[in-house]
Amino acid sequence: MVERRIVLPGELLVEGDYQPGLNVFKYGGGFYASKIGVLSIVKQTVSVIALHGVYEPKIGDVVIGKIIDVGTFSWTVDIKSPYTAVLNASDYFKGRFNPVKDSLIKTLKPGDMIIAQIADFDRTKNPVLTVQGSGLGGITKGVIVELSPSKIPRLIGRKGSMINLLKKEGRCDITIGKNGLIHIVGEKPEDEELVAQAIRKIEKEAHTMGLTDRIMKLMRKGRELNVN
Amino acid sequence: MSTEFIRVDGRLPDQLRPIKMVVGVLDRADGSAYVEQGNTKVLVAVYGPREIHPKHQASLDSAIVRCRYHMAPFSTKERKTPAPSRREVELSKVIKDALSQAIFLENFPRTSIDIFIEVLEADGGTRCASINACSLALANAGIPLRDLVSSVAVGKYKGHIVLDLNDEEDEVAEADMPIAIMLSLNKITLLQVNGVLTEEEFKQAFNLAVKGSMEINRVQRETLRSIYASIKGEED
């Protein structure tokens, strides 16, 4: 296995016939990193898998957000990105929104969490959310843990290996918000806590090798304790 | 350069003071760093990119940088009044300019990146230490950067060109010249001369500053790398 090379902003990565990928820019004939991260060269594309950084919204992403304000026709949702998102009442009530009859504040109030999808976003306007879709909507149970958005790929793992491990060994349903909020629902709080613990370990050791094995160990050990 | 000249604190002309750099020292901030250069101590927090208030300051095609350089009342020999002085206003601006060049501002339209600098103890070179700390804090926040910005001052002290002046030297120096540079791109992002120099002296001083900034840059990179190295060896 190749060593995971940690690179820093301004570090010359390669020169020559390449394409700049994520977190890489071209200057003169060289390709440089723009963030702290792990170097990845796949075919001719050079990228850096960032270890820090805010969530940058993309249309189609599933995110987990917190209602922070209620307006007449919409909610304002904190999705832990540079931009707050909007959830329109017309979307929530499937276009049958009646401002006279329907009360937004009684439906979702500040502090409530939702799972939503980004329906619209560009440089000129803030993200617009939708909750129409399977698995989307208000969150009523379980726990939410935070993970750096840049470490989501690690949480998922190669072909879903890591997340499937967590679901299976942890006996929990896990919803990953691309913005770095993870929703965990299990039958017992101890199960949820064990998965949360594993995710915190991934946060800390995302860039190290053999992480899947260590997570496996942690889960099995935790399971034994939980059973006893 | 005369190497016989020994400075007030025992350093050689081309010698930096001891440096200490730590990143991620504040929990609430998106990025943070603490830097010591000699007795100069600087703490920096970066917030953002985030929604901008007041909204009219927003730029539709890029993030804006706001920077506050502030000296703590106890940071200087005489108590410094907390209200911002003209010097602090100017330094806030030049530090902001020195850093803005390094940030991919175009990635985050309509947002602000807010940089807060508190000089906890001032013993010369506070703007340089601030820039060094800001650069670490920006990287720590995961804000995309063209390069780390490395900064150091040189000066003319009793006829000698010297690196990284402390306060005692600075007070009597004939000239003081802070620079900041993006080394991998060979781009100067801050240059000020405060004092009188001939063109020859300027060249000598400038070259010494570039050399000094390389050492600063090396420590900055080591500091950022060390966080990951320490976890790398961890076993469970």
Add this chain to the structure above:
Amino acid sequence: MKTFKVVSQLVRTRIVDLLNKNSRMDGRGLLDYREIKVEKGFISKAAGSAQVSIGSTKVLAGVKVELGEPFPDVPDKGVLTVNAELVPLASPAFEPGPPDENAVELARIVDRALRETETVDLKMLCIEPGKKVFVVFVDIYVLDYDGNFIDASSLASILALGNARIRKFRVEEGKLKYEDGYIPLPIRHIPVTVTLAKPDDGPFIVDPNLEEEFSLGNRISISIDELGRICGIQKLEGTLSVDEIFEAISTAKNVAPKLIEIVKKESGLNV
């Protein structure tokens, strides 16, 4: 401010294209200043004053001299303070209010060049050490802003200082006695500031006008005195490489004597 700063892409491209062919939109050579006009003694209530136009950029500087206390760390010297105002009538970009960062930066650039060269011999302005000295106020008013207010301000300031007259005085046992007539301030040097700008790919120019200032992206101000010494540098927006910095300095050194000539001719200063 935002709309004001927008220069059309056509103009921007044209400016850079022309520079690379060694010419400028207003027909100047790369190292030519716009026409510089000086009007001295403009304000009769001031000890000294000068209005300087560089093209249509116009700056008025006034000097006032008052009695005051010295700084505790230099008890035997008079005090020089420089203040700058970007008054709202000068540009849609300037807003009323206390000096913003641009005004503060301008004042400090001018102040540094005067202070570091000891242009005003402040020892001559001490009356009673630690107690009473003359305080020289230089107030810079940017009246019309078409780029490069730094060079215009530094010229206006040294001219206003050169033009200033104070009541003739003598000091007897620490007491100030006025005599008949007026004397000039003790001026020892003539620092001037040369501002250069360049696009990312292209040559340096001096004295950028407003469109050039907003289009070129990289700018630096260099103060030089009559002895050819560097007495202040401020890199403004953008970045420059190491070689470019050296080039900027030698260019400024070549251009500065022309400005110093103007100051000598207009003020009669002979240092």
